[in-house]
Amino acid sequence: MFSSRKRPLLLSVGLVVAAVTFASAAEPGHYGYGKKATPEQIAGWDIDARGDDGAGLPPGKGTVERGSEVFVDQCAVCHGTFGEGEGRFPKLVGGAGTLTNDRPELTVGSHWPFAPTLWDYINRAMPMPAPHTLSADDVYALTAYILNLNDTVPGEFVADRDSLPKVKMPNRDGFIWKDPRPDTISKPCMSACSNPADIKIISTAEGKDLTPRTTGPLDTMQPK
Amino acid sequence: MVSKLAGTQNPLGRRGFLKLGAALTGGLALGAKPGHAEPQTASPPADAPWSQSIGPGVVDRPYGRPADTEAGVIRRNVPWLTAGTESSISFSPLQDLHGIITPNGLFFERHHAGRPDIDPDRHRLMIHGLVERPLVLTMKDIVRFPSVSRIHFIECPANGGMEWRAAQVNSLQFNHGMISCAEWTGVRLSTLLEEVGVKKEAQWAMVEGADGAHMNRSLPLNKCLDDCLVVYAQNGEALRPEQGYPLRLVVPGWEGNVNIKWLRRIKLGDKPWYTREETSKYTDLMPDGTSRGFTWLIDAKSVITFPCPEKPLDGPGQYEIRGLAWTGNGKVKRVDVSTDGGVNWQSARLHEPVLSKALTKFTMPWRWDGQPALLESRVIDETGYVQPTITQLRKERGSNSVYHNNSIQTWQVKPDGSVFDVQLA
Numbered sequence: 303m304f305s306s307r308k309r310p311l312l313l314s315v316g317l318v319v320a321a322v323t324f325a326s327a328a329e330p331g332h333y334g335y336g337k338k339a340t341p342e343q344i345a346g347w348d349i350d351a352r353g354d355d356g357a358g359l360p361p362g363k364g365t366v367e368r369g370s371e372v373f374v375d376q377c378a379v380c381h382g383t384f385g386e387g388e389g390r391f392p393k394l395v396g397g398a399g400t401l402t403n404d405r406p407e408l409t410v411g412s413h414w415p416f417a418p419t420l421w422d423y424i425n426r427a428m429p430m431p432a433p434h435t436l437s438a439d440d441v442y443a444l445t446a447y448i449l450n451l452n453d454t455v456p457g458e459f460v461a462d463r464d465s466l467p468k469v470k471m472p473n474r475d476g477f478i479w480k481d482p483r484p485d486t487i488s489k490p491c492m493s494a495c496s497n498p499a500d501i502k503i504i505s506t507a508e509g510k511d512l513t514p515r516t517t518g519p520l521d522t523m524q525p526k
Numbered sequence: 527m528v529s530k531l532a533g534t535q536n537p538l539g540r541r542g543f544l545k546l547g548a549a550l551t552g553g554l555a556l557g558a559k560p561g562h563a564e565p566q567t568a569s570p571p572a573d574a575p576w577s578q579s580i581g582p583g584v585v586d587r588p589y590g591r592p593a594d595t596e597a598g599v600i601r602r603n604v605p606w607l608t609a610g611t612e613s614s615i616s617f618s619p620l621q622d623l624h625g626i627i628t629p630n631g632l633f634f635e636r637h638h639a640g641r642p643d644i645d646p647d648r649h650r651l652m653i654h655g656l657v658e659r660p661l662v663l664t665m666k667d668i669v670r671f672p673s674v675s676r677i678h679f680i681e682c683p684a685n686g687g688m689e690w691r692a693a694q695v696n697s698l699q700f701n702h703g704m705i706s707c708a709e710w711t712g713v714r715l716s717t718l719l720e721e722v723g724v725k726k727e728a729q730w731a732m733v734e735g736a737d738g739a740h741m742n743r744s745l746p747l748n749k750c751l752d753d754c755l756v757v758y759a760q761n762g763e764a765l766r767p768e769q770g771y772p773l774r775l776v777v778p779g780w781e782g783n784v785n786i787k788w789l790r791r792i793k794l795g796d797k798p799w800y801t802r803e804e805t806s807k808y809t810d811l812m813p814d815g816t817s818r819g820f821t822w823l824i825d826a827k828s829v830i831t832f833p834c835p836e837k838p839l840d841g842p843g844q845y846e847i848r849g850l851a852w853t854g855n856g857k858v859k860r861v862d863v864s865t866d867g868g869v870n871w872q873s874a875r876l877h878e879p880v881l882s883k884a885l886t887k888f889t890m891p892w893r894w895d896g897q898p899a900l901l902e903s904r905v906i907d908e909t910g911y912v913q914p915t916i917t918q919l920r921k922e923r924g925s926n927s928v929y930h931n932n933s934i935q936t937w938q939v940k941p942d943g944s945v946f947d948v949q950l951a
Contacts, residue, residue: 330658330723335667339652339660347652347791350732350742353800380609390609401815406926413817414806423802426740430612433639433738473817477809479798481821483930485922486914490862490906493870500951501867501900503938507696507835507947512688514605516621516697516836517598 349426349434353416356467362438363462366455369447372440376429385409385451395451398472411452415477417469421445421461442466596622601632604700607688612640613739615682617703620829620850621836626677626885628706630761635768636682636704638803639738642788646772649736651756655793658723665772669758671713671721676755676778677884679852681705681824683781683808686931689916693949698834701935701947705852707885710776712757715750718792728794732801733775736790743784744798745777749822753778753883756789779854779883780822781929783808813924824854826913827932828861828888828905839943842896849874851886853907858886860906865892867900867936867950868915874903899939900950916949 351358374383381387385394397407406412410420425441427433436444446461455461455469507513569577592599601616608614616635618628628634635641646665654660685704688694695701724747731750734742745754755776758765765771770787777784783803798804798820809817828851833839851858857880862871874888888903905913916933938948 330721333671333721335670335721336661336663339654339662343652343662344654344660348654348793349740350734350793350799350801352795352797353805354797401811402813404926406811406815408806408811410806414802416800416805419800419802419805422799426742427639427738427802430639430738434740476815477805477817477819479819481818481823483821483823483825484911486912486918488912488914488918490860490904490912491871492862495871496869498866498869501869502951503900503948504951505692505949506938507693510694510696512606512694513696513700513835514602516602516619516699519598520600520602 349422351418351422351425353419353422354467356418356421356463359418359421359463359466360438361463362442363460364439364441364443364446365460366443366446366450366457368440369443369445369450372436372444373447376436376440377444380430385448394448398452401473401476409452410448411454411472413473413476415471415474417445417449417454417466417471420448421466599632601635602699602703604688604695613638615684615704617699618706619699620703620705620831621698621834623831626707626850626879626881626887627761628708630708630763630766630769633706633708633760633766633769634682634704636782637737637739637768638741641767642737643767644736644772644788649772649788649790651773651790651792653718653722653792653794655732655795656725656728657719657794658725659721661722663718665758668713668756668773671717673711674714674755675709675711675759676776677707677709677879677881678776678778679705679707679824679883679885680776680782680785681827681852682783683821683824683929686933687928689933689947689949690920690925690927690931693947696835696947698829698831698836702829704782705850705885707852708760709762710755710757711759711762712755712773712776715754715756715775715792716752718756719750719794724794727796730795730798732791732793732795732799733784733786733789734791734793735770735786736788741783741786741803742799742801743786743803744801744820745784745822747794749777749780777822779824779856781808781824784822808929810923810927810929812927818927821930824852825930825932826853826855826858826905826907826911827851828858828903828913829935830863830901830903830937833901833939833943833945834937835945835947838945839894839939841943842894845892845894847874847890847892847901849888849903851876851888851903851905852884853905853909853911854883855907855909855911856882857908858905859908859910861886861888862904862906863888863890864902864904865899868902868904868934871904894939896941898941900948901937901939902934904934917951 380391381394387393394410397409397412400406424444442461446459449455599619599622603616618632618634651663682704731745757776773789774787775789809819811817830849832848851861861874863874864871874890877887880886919933936948936950938946
């Protein structure tokens with residue numbers, strides 16, 4: 303784009319301009335585009351409830367019993383009446399103690415670390431065909447019901463903004479929030495890196511019949 | 527173009543080409559006109575029918591599309607993988623792509639509540655929380671800000687996730703197609719955050735989509751200020767609806783799901799939100815039962831895209847092994863290729879441009895003698911990180927972690943030229 307002879311000069315001019323621009327852009331409102339978000343606008347969209355401390359949970363409450371009614375109406379078609387899951391839709395219940403198993407079952411009870419996250423997720427994303435249409439009370443009730451199905455809270459539990467953050471989920475301490483990678487170290491050997499006699503195929507996709515078509519129209523394979 | 531394809535990557539020959547044409551017109555009926563009658567004499571020496579006729583004029587297709595004979599080059603899904611297609615994934619056909627840019631119609635998809643069709647005039651971006659001036663921006667406002675264009679890949683961390691236990695799916699597309707790469711144009715997130723004024727207590731941002739999932743993730747503020755982009759364009763045109771139209775976040779080098787599509791809200795806070803998508807999903811279960819959270823980085827990975835199960839070899843002779851390499855840590859430094867299952871390696875040629883957090887193309891000439899071969903590629907990134915084997919990863923992480931399988935892919939070449947997905951001891 304630039305000739306190499308002119309480049310240092312242009313570059314230094316560019317840096318000065320960039321520095322000036324950056325300094326002025328650092329002032330809030332430099333461009334002045336858009337409109338100040340009003341409290342009403344913020345209230346409408348500010349839907350998040352924070353997982354670990356429940357910050358953002360709204361007023362309202364719900365019982366386990368009410369939750370069981372809402373669940374039958376809104377959730378059971380995919381998740382099963384008792385959260386056991388239909389088809390490939392997620393199981394919500396069970397799996398306690400399976401996290402070290404060969405086939406672990408990750409559910410609200412066995413895996414989720416924070417109860418307010420359950421309220422937040424149901425509220426923002428469920429029920430799947432009509433997300434974010436349930437009342438806060440009904441979301442609290444569903445949260446209470448699902449926690450109760452997992453034996454995490456008793457039958458008389460009432461979910462609200464004070465009680466949910468206090469629920470100690472079984473797997474609360476099961477997470478490491480600092481990425482330990484890189485967790486493999488290799489030296490990129492270039493020749494005679496291993497004994498050719500030791501090179502063995504231990505698994506192959508050949509003949510497994512799990513691969514959809516990769517040519518022609520889309521595959522119509524049924525779930526297996 | 528056709529002869530080049532037929533000669534190298536798609537060695538079907540004329541007979542295969544005709545079969546393909548018949549399959550396409552018969553099976554797909556994509557509106558292609560019935561072909562001209564086959565000439566009695568092959569071309570050459572005869573002129574082909576299209577050389578003795580006049581074709582449709584300009585604006586016959588006001589928005590262009592691939593040749594009808596390319597109709598099989600499409601995103602595909604794995605029906606048994608998810609309950610339905612609304613919360614699911616499709617895979618880019620890497621076996622048919624050339625170079626580092628993914629065409630917009632073939633960019634892989636991951637939706638959590640289907641693809642919303644958004645009216646850009648009614649779309650808004652709200653920025654609030656620990657800021658001095660909470661703002662609501664229209665698309666017009668956002669496009670007015672100083673713009674940047676950057677080429678970056680986006681990869682779902684579940685790419686290769688079906689292979690943790692064993693080689694299962696005999697396909698490049700289905701084992702590696704949850705990655706695509708595009709030139710993104712938009713405004714730096716840092717520009718928007720400077721405009722609203724970040725309060726000093728702010729450490730994290732919650733980013734949220736306007737889709738039915740209200741898909742949301744927490745991001746550390748320093749990443750937001752470093753290189754994140756709020757983009758409205760992809761490869762020179764408006765974002766595709768599948769990619770977040772009219773507005774998405776691009777978080778270079780980090781796992782796909784934090785690149786929130788249909789972006790409508792950014793809220794600054796002092797702590798992460800621990801959303802469902804960063805606790806019950808997108809965390810990596812280890813053999814001791816603990817889960818790793820906030821594993822955003824895409825580690826270095828590479829794969830040979832030719833040959834592959836979809837593109838076998840057509841008899842012994844001279845070939846060009848081709849592939850792609852990438853790393854969330856910056857630039858690809860080197861790619862080595864082995865044809866004997868990792869006993870001996872040779873460094874491949876990297877093709878310009880080699881860009882940070884973008885796909886990088888590599889090639890290596892290879893004379894195939896018709897004997898069985900085990901092809902592998904291994905990338906080393908600019909931090910010195912070396913792509914691991916699946917055995918190394920399993921030793922550290924077991925086989926239940928679903929995400930972040932960046933292991934070396936082995937392709938088994940049989941004497942008949944067919945190629946299979948295998949794993950080695």
